[in-house]
Amino acid sequence: MSPQSLDQIFSKDPKTLTDDEVRIIVKRLEAERENWLTAEPKASKAKKTAASPTLSLEDLGDLEL
Amino acid sequence: MSNSSFSQALPFMQIAWDSTSMGTLMECPRKYQYSIIEGWQPRQMSVHLAFGIHYHSALETYDRVKVETGDHDRAVVAAVRRALEDTWDYTLNRPWNSDDKNKNRFTLIRTVVWYLAQFREDPLETIILANGKPAVELSFRFETEYVSPEGSPFILCGHLDRLVMWNERPRVVDRKTSKNSIEGEEFFARFTPDNQMSTYDFAGSVVYNLPILEGVIIDAAQVMVTFSRFRRGFAHRTPAQRHEWYMNLGHWLRLASQYAEQRFWPMNTKSCGNYGGCPFRPVCSKSPETREGWLASLYVKRTWDPLQIRGDI
Numbered sequence: 132m133s134p135q136s137l138d139q140i141f142s143k144d145p146k147t148l149t150d151d152e153v154r155i156i157v158k159r160l161e162a163e164r165e166n167w168l169t170a171e172p173k174a175s176k177a178k179k180t181a182a183s184p185t186l187s188l189e190d191l192g193d194l195e196l
Numbered sequence: 197m198s199n200s201s202f203s204q205a206l207p208f209m210q211i212a213w214d215s216t217s218m219g220t221l222m223e224c225p226r227k228y229q230y231s232i233i234e235g236w237q238p239r240q241m242s243v244h245l246a247f248g249i250h251y252h253s254a255l256e257t258y259d260r261v262k263v264e265t266g267d268h269d270r271a272v273v274a275a276v277r278r279a280l281e282d283t284w285d286y287t288l289n290r291p292w293n294s295d296d297k298n299k300n301r302f303t304l305i306r307t308v309v310w311y312l313a314q315f316r317e318d319p320l321e322t323i324i325l326a327n328g329k330p331a332v333e334l335s336f337r338f339e340t341e342y343v344s345p346e347g348s349p350f351i352l353c354g355h356l357d358r359l360v361m362w363n364e365r366p367r368v369v370d371r372k373t374s375k376n377s378i379e380g381e382e383f384f385a386r387f388t389p390d391n392q393m394s395t396y397d398f399a400g401s402v403v404y405n406l407p408i409l410e411g412v413i414i415d416a417a418q419v420m421v422t423f424s425r426f427r428r429g430f431a432h433r434t435p436a437q438r439h440e441w442y443m444n445l446g447h448w449l450r451l452a453s454q455y456a457e458q459r460f461w462p463m464n465t466k467s468c469g470n471y472g473g474c475p476f477r478p479v480c481s482k483s484p485e486t487r488e489g490w491l492a493s494l495y496v497k498r499t500w501d502p503l504q505i506r507g508d509i
Contacts, residue, residue, distance in 0.1 A: 145280035153273045160309040167423050
């Protein structure tokens with residue numbers, strides 16, 4: 132049986148998901164984080180000029196709750 | 197629609213206040229009238245509010261399962277399952293459909309997993325209550341010294357995300373998600389002064405009897421399309437600042453009483469463009485005699501009752 136993609140698991144009714152399927156999500160996202168952490172130091176330098184926007188009064192609603 | 201936070205004798209007089217209702221009054225009394233007193237809300241819940249609710253819910257599940265079982269991996273699975281279930285539309289049998297590229301079902305679950313990976317060994321230790329449960333999503337309510345027009349004391353209430361021990365001191369933690377930068381001090385600086393954080397600081401110091409509380413820890417998550425990152429900062433409060441906030445609260449409660457007695461909540465037109473634009477601008481921009489009709493056609497009624505309990509008291 133071929134491994135399920137995240138999209139396949141995400142599109143299922145969550146009440147039907149097994150713990151193993153949820154673990155697949157966790158493991159793949161943790162791996163994605165590891166990749167991002169490895170790439171991040173280089174990316175940070177490159178992004179100095181294209182930093183993410185700073186919060187302004189106009190979009191403070193972003194912080195709701 | 198009944199709202200237990202309002203006076204039975206004076207139906208426009210709110211007796212129990214949380215930071216949301218007080219913050220709305222401070223922002224614009226007319227917005228407060230429409231959203232809190234009359235209960236009008238946009239037909240579709242703000243994506244930021246929905247994302248925040250789901251994020252809190254998943255991390256609360258993690259904290260509870262972690263305390264019950266002591267098993268990090270099991271608690272992560274429970275948190276992710278909770279997020280998956282909370283973001284499934286069981287009527288339409290499909291996932292939550294957010295059109296926000298930063299805040300959607302996938303970025304929610306990624307943010308939960310990455311947060312729990314980063315803070316697997318968390319220096320903030322959740323306080324365990326006397327009943328053995330973790331101090332997360334704690335509802336609080338207590339009487340203030342301020343008296344309402346009906347003669348009863350005004351009540352302050354709300355919910356604290358988490359109480360922790362850090363550096364051998366108790367702290368209140370509030371979780372925030374944002375698509376904006378959380379680097380630098382600018383992000384955290386906006387929480388001082390801030391009514392919500394001052395309310396939580398006050399509640400932590402009074403209700404949970406944490407006399408050495410020095411403010412609130414902001415546990416921030418930046419949610420981007422391809423990554424989530426996290427940073428913690430402080431909203432410090434000195435005892436004098438706490439006292440000052442409490443004096444301010446009394447002023448605003450007196451003002452709220454005046455508005456309720458006069459049955460008139462003025463517009464603060466300097467606030468219309470804030471927070472991405474007030475959701476009631478389409479109504480306030482219309483001629484007064486037509487506004488009832490606009491409210492009924494553009495909004496739905498959802499009661500905001502601060503006395504509804506989320507977690508443990």
